[in-house]
Amino acid sequence: MKLLSSPAVRVGLSISVATGLYGVSFGALSVTSGLDFWQTMALSLLLFSGGSQFAFIGVVSGGGSGIAAMSAATLLGMRNGIYGMQLNALLHPTGWRKYVAAQVTIDESTATSTGQTDPAEQRRGFWAAGIGIYVLWNLFTAVGALAGSGLGDPKQWGLDGAAVAAFLALLWPRLKGREPIAIAVACAVATVAAVPFVPAGVPILVAAVVAAAIGWYSHGRSDEGLEPDVEPYRGHHHRGAEHRGGEDRQRGKGVSGADA
Amino acid sequence: MSLWIWLLIACAMAYAWKLMGYFVPARLLKDPRMSRVAGTMTIGLLASLTVVNTVASGQSLAADARLGALAAAAIALALRAPFLVVVVLGAGTAAVLRMLGWN
Numbered sequence: 585m586k587l588l589s590s591p592a593v594r595v596g597l598s599i600s601v602a603t604g605l606y607g608v609s610f611g612a613l614s615v616t617s618g619l620d621f622w623q624t625m626a627l628s629l630l631l632f633s634g635g636s637q638f639a640f641i642g643v644v645s646g647g648g649s650g651i652a653a654m655s656a657a658t659l660l661g662m663r664n665g666i667y668g669m670q671l672n673a674l675l676h677p678t679g680w681r682k683y684v685a686a687q688v689t690i691d692e693s694t695a696t697s698t699g700q701t702d703p704a705e706q707r708r709g710f711w712a713a714g715i716g717i718y719v720l721w722n723l724f725t726a727v728g729a730l731a732g733s734g735l736g737d738p739k740q741w742g743l744d745g746a747a748v749a750a751f752l753a754l755l756w757p758r759l760k761g762r763e764p765i766a767i768a769v770a771c772a773v774a775t776v777a778a779v780p781f782v783p784a785g786v787p788i789l790v791a792a793v794v795a796a797a798i799g800w801y802s803h804g805r806s807d808e809g810l811e812p813d814v815e816p817y818r819g820h821h822h823r824g825a826e827h828r829g830g831e832d833r834q835r836g837k838g839v840s841g842a843d844a
Numbered sequence: 845m846s847l848w849i850w851l852l853i854a855c856a857m858a859y860a861w862k863l864m865g866y867f868v869p870a871r872l873l874k875d876p877r878m879s880r881v882a883g884t885m886t887i888g889l890l891a892s893l894t895v896v897n898t899v900a901s902g903q904s905l906a907a908d909a910r911l912g913a914l915a916a917a918a919i920a921l922a923l924r925a926p927f928l929v930v931v932v933l934g935a936g937t938a939a940v941l942r943m944l945g946w947n
Contacts, residue, residue, distance in 0.1 A: 602926065609931040623851055630855035635890065639853055645900050650850030658857040660889050663882040668865015677866070742938030743935045745913025749934020752914060755890035758920045764887050769882035772895045779900045787900070788892045795888020799881035801915045809883030812929060820853040 596696050596712025599816040603634070603692050604720025606750075606814075610637055611728020613747050616738035619646035621729050628725040632718060633690050635754055636660045636814055639788070642747060648785020656785070659792045663810055667694040674698070675707050688714030691812035699817045713816070757811045761827040763804045769794050909941035 587593050603766075607628065607758035614624040619641060627637045636657040643653035670687050671677075674697065677685045680723055759765050771791035778787035898910045916937035920930045 590906060600847050602877050606927045606931065609928060617850075619847070623848065626851060626855065631858045633858055634889070636854070636858055636885065639889065639893055640851070644847070646896055646900055650847045654850040654854040654857070656889060656893070657854045657883055659859075661858040661861045661877075663886050664858070664884040665861040665865040666879045666882045668862050669868055670865075672866045682866050686866055687859065689862045689865065722847050729860055733921045737896065739942065740939065742909070742913065742935035742940075742942065744897065745910055745912070745916075745938025746909075746935035748894060748910050748913045748938075749917035749920075749931045751890055751894040751897055752934075753927050753930045755887065755894055758883075758890070767887045768891035775892040776899065776905065777897045779905055780903055782903075784900070786901055788889060788896060791888045791892030792885055794906075794922075795884045796881050798888075799884030800877065802880070802884070804880060805883075807879060807883060807884040 586813040587708070590697065590705060590708050593698070593712040595714050595816050596709050596714075597692075599692050599696055599713050599814060600716025600720050602814045603717045604724050606634075607721040608728035608731070609746060609750055610634070610641075611647075611725040611730075612667075612723075612732030612735070613638075613728075613743060614641045614725075615729045615732040615751065616743045617641040617747075619644065621726075621733065624729045625722070626726060628722045629669030631657065631661075632687060632721070633661055633664055634721075635691075637772075638747075638750055642751065643788060645744075645747065646784050646805055648788075649783070652783070652785025652789065656788045656792070659789070659799065663691075664689050666810065667691070668803030670694065671697060671710060674703070675710060685710070685714070688718050690714070690717070691810075692717055692814060692816060695812040696755045696816045709772065754813050757813065757815060758809050760811070761808075763802070764808055767798055767809075770798065908947045909938040912941045912946070913938040 610628070611624055614627065615621065625822060631637055640653045640657040640658050643656050668686060671685065671689060671694060675685070691713035693710050696713035697706045700706045701710050738744065754769065760770060771794050774794045775787045775791045778790045782790070898914050899905050899907065913934040917934045918931050920933050
């Protein structure tokens with residue numbers, strides 16, 4: 585098939601499989617956090633943003649309130665708005681496509697698209713990764729949720745340890761350089777300090793305020809922290825890929841500047 | 845029931861962020877401050893969620909098998925293991941440590 589000869593589509597599909605697979609861990613952790621099957625599926629179908637979904641169930645499983653879970657998920661979703669601006673400038677979707685594109689605007693579809701240089705490939709990469717991940721992520725969420733509800737006592741299986749590992753794995757690719765590590769440490773310390781004094785869930789929001797203040801007053805890279813959970817071009821460009829994402833995002837800005 | 849309400853609000857807010865990106869005037873992109881805040885907040889929130897899930901038990905701090913899961917995950921990530929392997933190793937480490945009597 586002609587589509588499969590497109591490099592962006594191939595990258596998009598392989599990133600779909602890699603990302604979709606870890607939907608299993610989301611599904612299993614979600615039902616053991618106390619959400620039911622349909623609540624778990626609603627998060628994957630409607631919210632559809634890995635970090636925010638894990639944040640929501642992470643707050644709930646720690647005993648946090650619904651409003652704290654919603655707040656943490658919403659703050660983590662802010663970066664998708666930034667991706668939307670970049671993709672709008674790159675792809676110019678029109679009509680109903682804009683509303684569909686918005687739903688599949690996440691770390692991985694953005695990274696797959698901005699990693700390409702040809703406009704047609706950027707468009708194919710975005711849709712291949714976006715639609716592919718959406719379908720597989722939801723499928724594997726269902727598999728994980730069904731498997732997880734049959735597990736019995738989640739602690740016996742170390743599922744609380746799985747949650748810890750999942751959050752560290754989401755954080756890890758974003759710790760490139762000294763400043764992101766310093767931000768992570770500052771927010772970790774703020775969290776530990778806040779735990780005994782405020783209700784469950786709120787320490788995460790305290791950390792968000794600390795991180796936002798650092799971002800507002802510092803002068804680091806403007807795309808710091810905006811790395812995908814699974815790097816689509818890892819192995820293709822080795823270390824160069826890290827900088828490539830940044831440059832392409834800068835270029836995306838240039839394009840929009842020309843439009844304005 | 846109230847969890848459903850907050851869950852659906854979270855879904856609506858997530859879509860609102862995404863959609864806003866497509867309707868905000870492109871020149872706002874020239875202000876790098878907003879994307880920097882989005883980026884540092886992502887790092888901060890994920891760091892905080894990692895720590896909360898490792899050492900918090902409600903409103904108190906605890907050192908238990910989850911610390912072992914954190915260490916195992918860090919080693920696996922340093923060795924560039926894929927996401928799912930990291931998660932399974934985290935679970936396995938916590939389960940084994942608990943079996944050995946460390947809560």
